Amino acid sequence: xxxxxxxxxxxxxxxxxxxxxxxxxxxxxxxxxxxxxxxxxxxxxxxxxxxxxxxxxxxxxxxxxxxxxxxxxxxxxxxxxxxxxxxxxxxxxxxxxxxxxxxxxxxxxxxxxxxxxxxxxxxxxxxxxxxxxxxxxxxxxxxxxxxxxxxxxxxxxxxxxxxxxxxxxxxxxxxxxxxxxxxxxxxxxxxxxxxxxxxxxxxxxxxxxxxxxxxxxxxxxxxxxxxxxxxxx
Numbered sequence: 001x002x003x004x005x006x007x008x009x010x011x012x013x014x015x016x017x018x019x020x021x022x023x024x025x026x027x028x029x030x031x032x033x034x035x036x037x038x039x040x041x042x043x044x045x046x047x048x049x050x051x052x053x054x055x056x057x058x059x060x061x062x063x064x065x066x067x068x069x070x071x072x073x074x075x076x077x078x079x080x081x082x083x084x085x086x087x088x089x090x091x092x093x094x095x096x097x098x099x100x101x102x103x104x105x106x107x108x109x110x111x112x113x114x115x116x117x118x119x120x121x122x123x124x125x126x127x128x129x130x131x132x133x134x135x136x137x138x139x140x141x142x143x144x145x146x147x148x149x150x151x152x153x154x155x156x157x158x159x160x161x162x163x164x165x166x167x168x169x170x171x172x173x174x175x176x177x178x179x180x181x182x183x184x185x186x187x188x189x190x191x192x193x194x195x196x197x198x199x200x201x202x203x204x205x206x207x208x209x210x211x212x213x214x215x216x217x218x219x220x221x222x223x224x225x226x227x228x229x230x231x232x233x
Contacts, residue, residue, distance in 0.1 A: 002100045083192045
């Protein structure tokens with residue numbers, strides 16, 4: 001099972017400017033993902049998909065990882081989707097004679113994922129005939145209890161029917177935490193991830209599930225990094 005590790009890193013982040021190469025605990029954010037990928041894969045199967053020359057120069061100079069292509073501008077806007085980025089990478093490698101069965105998508109915004117998280121996701125994927133294995137954490141918000149939608153009259157109604165008086169009694173629900181996606185290439189070529197039917201979860205604890213998107217997320221990450229450096233998780 002030939003696997004391509006894809007780390008997407010466009011340069012135009014607005015929430016946290018230049019976040020992919022911004023130092024977190026003295027280390028550019030994207031390096032956390034690169035270093036983990038290198039613990040599992042060889043460099044030739046690690047793909048950095050970026051449009052940004054500063055990111056390219058940083059990685060090639062400090063991590064000595066060759067960036068094989070520059071992502072086109074039309075796939076690097078605020079509205080660009082991950083699906084098109086993945087298809088672009090698959091097609092690039094296919095055109096140079098390298099085809100992959102599986103993609104492991106590692107977003108740089110999840111610096112607390114561990115090597116064991118990736119390995120466990122791969123194990124689940126290999127043991128089942130799946131479209132995808134995705135890392136999740138249990139959601140605190142629950143559609144049976146404290147998530148509501150507005151009806152046609154403008155009143156709030158529970159998102160899912162259920163007569164529960166305690167959140168603990170509700171069916172468990174999960175949210176994608178953005179840390180690890182293991183995807184069958186054949187399934188991806190047939191359509192977008194949102195259409196996948198055969199998906200298995202891999203549960204991660206909340207403390208490893210932080211996805212950095214805002215300045216507040218960054219501050220929380222700095223707090224946890226300081227705690228990790230001092231005490232470990």
